Amino acid sequence: xxxxxxxxxxxxxxxxxxxxxxxxxxxxxxxxxxxxxxxxxxxxxxxxxxxxxxxxxxxxxxxxxxxxxxxxxxxxxxxxxxxxxxxxxxxxxxxxxxxxxxxxxxxxxxxxxxxxxxxxxxxxxxxxxxxxxxxxxxxxxxxxxxxxxxxxxxxxxxxxxxxxxxxxxxxxxxxxxxxxxxxxxxxxxxxx
Amino acid sequence: xxxxxxxxxxxxxxxxxxxxxxxxxxxxxxxxxxxxxxxxxxxxxxxxxxxxxxxxxxxxxxxxxxxxxxxxxxxxxxxxxxxxxxxxxxxxxxxxxxxxxxxxxxxxxxxxxxxxxxxxxxxxxxxxxxxxxxxxxxxxxxxxxxxxxxxxxxxxxxxxxxxxxxxxxxxxxxxxxxxxxxxxxxxxxxxx
Amino acid sequence: xxxxxxxxxxxxxxxxxxxxxxxxxxxxxxxxxxxxxxxxxxxxxxxxxxxxxxxxxxxxxxxxxxxxxxxxxxxxxxxxxxxxxxxxxxxxxxxxxxxxxxxxxxxxxxxxxxxxxxxxxxxxxxxxxxxxxxxxxxxxxxxxxxxxxxxxxxxxxxxxxxxxxxxxxxxxxxxxxxxxxxxxxxxxxxxx
Amino acid sequence: xxxxxxxxxxxxxxxxxxxxxxxxxxxxxxxxxxxxxxxxxxxxxxxxxxxxxxxxxxxxxxxxxxxxxxxxxxxxxxxxxxxxxxxxxxxxxxxxxxxxxxxxxxxxxxxxxxxxxxxxxxxxxxxxxxxxxxxxxxxxxxxxxxxxxxxxxxxxxxxxxxxxxxxxxxxxxxxxxxxxxxxxxxxxxxxx
Numbered sequence: 228x229x230x231x232x233x234x235x236x237x238x239x240x241x242x243x244x245x246x247x248x249x250x251x252x253x254x255x256x257x258x259x260x261x262x263x264x265x266x267x268x269x270x271x272x273x274x275x276x277x278x279x280x281x282x283x284x285x286x287x288x289x290x291x292x293x294x295x296x297x298x299x300x301x302x303x304x305x306x307x308x309x310x311x312x313x314x315x316x317x318x319x320x321x322x323x324x325x326x327x328x329x330x331x332x333x334x335x336x337x338x339x340x341x342x343x344x345x346x347x348x349x350x351x352x353x354x355x356x357x358x359x360x361x362x363x364x365x366x367x368x369x370x371x372x373x374x375x376x377x378x379x380x381x382x383x384x385x386x387x388x389x390x391x392x393x394x395x396x397x398x399x400x401x402x403x404x405x406x407x408x409x410x411x412x413x414x415x416x417x418x419x
Numbered sequence: 420x421x422x423x424x425x426x427x428x429x430x431x432x433x434x435x436x437x438x439x440x441x442x443x444x445x446x447x448x449x450x451x452x453x454x455x456x457x458x459x460x461x462x463x464x465x466x467x468x469x470x471x472x473x474x475x476x477x478x479x480x481x482x483x484x485x486x487x488x489x490x491x492x493x494x495x496x497x498x499x500x501x502x503x504x505x506x507x508x509x510x511x512x513x514x515x516x517x518x519x520x521x522x523x524x525x526x527x528x529x530x531x532x533x534x535x536x537x538x539x540x541x542x543x544x545x546x547x548x549x550x551x552x553x554x555x556x557x558x559x560x561x562x563x564x565x566x567x568x569x570x571x572x573x574x575x576x577x578x579x580x581x582x583x584x585x586x587x588x589x590x591x592x593x594x595x596x597x598x599x600x601x602x603x604x605x606x607x608x609x610x611x
Numbered sequence: 612x613x614x615x616x617x618x619x620x621x622x623x624x625x626x627x628x629x630x631x632x633x634x635x636x637x638x639x640x641x642x643x644x645x646x647x648x649x650x651x652x653x654x655x656x657x658x659x660x661x662x663x664x665x666x667x668x669x670x671x672x673x674x675x676x677x678x679x680x681x682x683x684x685x686x687x688x689x690x691x692x693x694x695x696x697x698x699x700x701x702x703x704x705x706x707x708x709x710x711x712x713x714x715x716x717x718x719x720x721x722x723x724x725x726x727x728x729x730x731x732x733x734x735x736x737x738x739x740x741x742x743x744x745x746x747x748x749x750x751x752x753x754x755x756x757x758x759x760x761x762x763x764x765x766x767x768x769x770x771x772x773x774x775x776x777x778x779x780x781x782x783x784x785x786x787x788x789x790x791x792x793x794x795x796x797x798x799x800x801x802x803x
Numbered sequence: 804x805x806x807x808x809x810x811x812x813x814x815x816x817x818x819x820x821x822x823x824x825x826x827x828x829x830x831x832x833x834x835x836x837x838x839x840x841x842x843x844x845x846x847x848x849x850x851x852x853x854x855x856x857x858x859x860x861x862x863x864x865x866x867x868x869x870x871x872x873x874x875x876x877x878x879x880x881x882x883x884x885x886x887x888x889x890x891x892x893x894x895x896x897x898x899x900x901x902x903x904x905x906x907x908x909x910x911x912x913x914x915x916x917x918x919x920x921x922x923x924x925x926x927x928x929x930x931x932x933x934x935x936x937x938x939x940x941x942x943x944x945x946x947x948x949x950x951x952x953x954x955x956x957x958x959x960x961x962x963x964x965x966x967x968x969x970x971x972x973x974x975x976x977x978x979x980x981x982x983x984x985x986x987x988x989x990x991x992x993x994x995x
Contacts, residue, residue: 228480228484232483233480235430236430236433238812239434239435240434240437240438242434242812242816243434243819245816245885246816246823246889247441247442249823249889249890253893253896254893254896254900255897255906257906258901258902258907259904260905260906260909260910260963262906263910274886281886284882285875285878285879285882288804288808299477302477303477306473306476306477309437310466310473313438313469314441314444316441317441317444317445320445321450325449325450326450328450328451329451330447330450330451330452330453330454331450333452334452420672420676424618424672427622428622428625428626431622431623431626432629432630435626439630439634494669498665501629502658502665505629505633505661506636508633509633509636509638512637513638513639513642516638517638517642520643521642522639522641522646523638526644526647579644580644612864619811620814620818623814623815623819624821624822627818627819627822628822631825631826634826683861686861686864694850694857697822698828701825701829702830704830705830705831709830709833709834712835713834714831714834714836714839715830715834717836771836
């Protein structure tokens with residue numbers, strides 16, 4: 228099957244998730260400019276989650292530049308990724324409401340871990356379908372960045388029970404690493 | 420008429436429905452990791468409904484691989500399906516709020532029954548438009564899985580007044596049966 | 612300019628509006644099946660509005676089958692239509708909350724009137740851009756159905772201050788008239 | 804990379820933002836037609852924000868008529884624009900709730916300023932990628948309108964601390980200036 232409809236459905240779901248995040252932001256109750264600071268925690272949680280979801284969209288965008296056909300397994304791996312991403316708003320809301328405490332930090336780490344695992348499964352499902360010498364296989368390579376992120380999320384989950392702020396620092400560090408889109412795909416595309 | 424715009428509108432509506440479902444999930448009031456368990460019922464109701472809506476999307480995706488033209492009747496059958504699917508979030512919210520009781524279980528069975536009937540009507544409208552020897556007619560065949568699901572939802576509706584948990588077990592059983600996308604369409608596509 | 616992006620943006624906005632309508636439906640507070648009847652008013656208001664928005668989508672779909680290029684005026688006429696349609700959820704919520712009273716019935720009539728006017732302006736903007744002998748001009752013809760609806764909405768607005776139920780009956784009557792998509796466009800397309 | 808998926812993702816996010824704005828409008832508590840006036844402030848704030856977001860969509864639409872390829876920098880500049888636009892609903896809600904006071908007027912000016920800066924960055928990223936003699940470079944020209952708007956938003960931000968109504972008047976003035984889509988792009992397109 229051609230990937231067109233999977234791509235547009237994914238764009239739709241991610242576009243909605245990224246805007247549902249903003250529903251958690253409420254205007255402050257006062258009417259002074261400084262009252263914005265009352266919403267500081269929620270605003271920072273929003274920015275962090277917006278960046279995470281945007282990173283997934285950018286990487287999905289890059290990945291599917293070199294995908295030419297999909298099957299039922301790819302469809303379901305993609306739906307699993309969308310399911311995991313759909314838990315971001317509620318994890319963000321908890322972090323924004325309760326602040327950096329054990330519960331929300333651990334839950335946020337779990338959601339990010341689930342997204343990363345789902346993305347890896349999607350990559351594997353795509354590799355199974357394409358030949359090992361394909362543009363896709365070259366582009367993905369050994370996915371070191373993916374494995375490092377998985378490890379970081381596991382560490383962030385454990386540390387949330389001791390120092391939740393360290394978990395949040397890890398989330399930010401991983402976001403920075405992923406911010407640069409997968410240079411291998413870009414390079415392979417340019418070589419092509 | 421070509422089916423392009425019907426497909427993208429359907430993708431849009433289903434993408435939104437699947438993410439509206441998640442709006443029912445609220446962060447727990449505490450800040451311990453174990454507080455997630457307070458939201459257990461809602462989380463399970465969310466997963467069940469997400470899987471159901473995703474199954475409809477996957478089957479719609481497979482079905483329209485072999486559809487080349489549509490008419491007004493197909494448009495309205497598709498809109499009826501979207502209407503029935505749009506009732507999923509409120510039925511899910513009732514199941515998540517009140518737990519497995521007669522009211523929400525019966526309502527959930529009714530919504531699933533309505534979706535299944537609408538999907539059958541859509542299939543019929545498409546068959547009327549395509550010749551009986553077409554790829555579509557071969558792909559759909561006699562739709563035994565569809566008829567079994569309809570029967571299961573009727574049984575689940577009745578049993579909700581006696582043992583609501585059995586209804587929920589039936590919902591899960593039907594979801595598992597449909598999880599595998601319509602192998603006949605896939606096979607027909609591969610043969611083509 | 613080609614109309615592709617206007618169409619996909621319109622599909623996106625209408626898909627969201629039609630699902631925002633469902634956010635007004637809340638599960639009943641009890642857990643008996645009969646408790647659904649507590650939500651009867653909201654459910655009927657939802658069905659009415661869903662059908663209205665769906666009719667606009669179907670007619671927009673038919674109309675743009677014969678549109679090949681657009682300009683800035685068409686873009687803004689279309690945005691005006693989307694704005695008017697976007698007021699449907701709040702008018703529906705008022706009708707669902709307060710029941711068939713003067714205020715909500717008159718507001719609902721005004722919103723429908725605004726949508727109908729905007730749709731007429733969109734048609735005019737398209738006609739200005741296409742030649743008078745074009746497929747579009749033939750397809751639209753003299754738009755009697757549009758003028759009758761406009762008159763019906765004006766009457767419904769006035770009657771809302773005396774017998775609001777008559778206004779609702781008029782809404783339903785107009786919906787039935789429009790339910791059949793514009794047969795002239797369909798016929799012109801089939802002749803082509 | 805071709806710009807197709809960036810465009811459809813942008814359309815999705817803007818379609819959702821423009822409809823999330825309407826979620827702030829709630830039906831009045833009474834059931835008289837005159838009770839609509841209770842919601843006057845929110846309705847005007849809604850119209851203002853709807854027009855602003857629509858203007859961005861129309862200009863993005865015009866801009867990408869002459870864009871043939873994008874890179875990672877363009878993707879992220881576009882995501883930054885979507886992020887800034889996503890703050891519109893909460894700024895609108897504050898303006899609608901608290902009325903024209905210093906806090907909401909200054910916040911609204913800041914959000915508009917951020918959107919304008921992000922749009923300029925997007926334009927720059929596109930210009931870097933296209934040759935200086937390209938259709939795009941001709942179409943954008945020296946972007947006087949963009950620079951005037953930036954200045955107006957800075958002034959509106961400062962004045963919000965003294966006369967918030969003047970800030971709102973400036974917002975409306977800028978909206979009117981931008982209402983006419985970028986005539987240079989239109990002209991360049993027609994010449995082509």
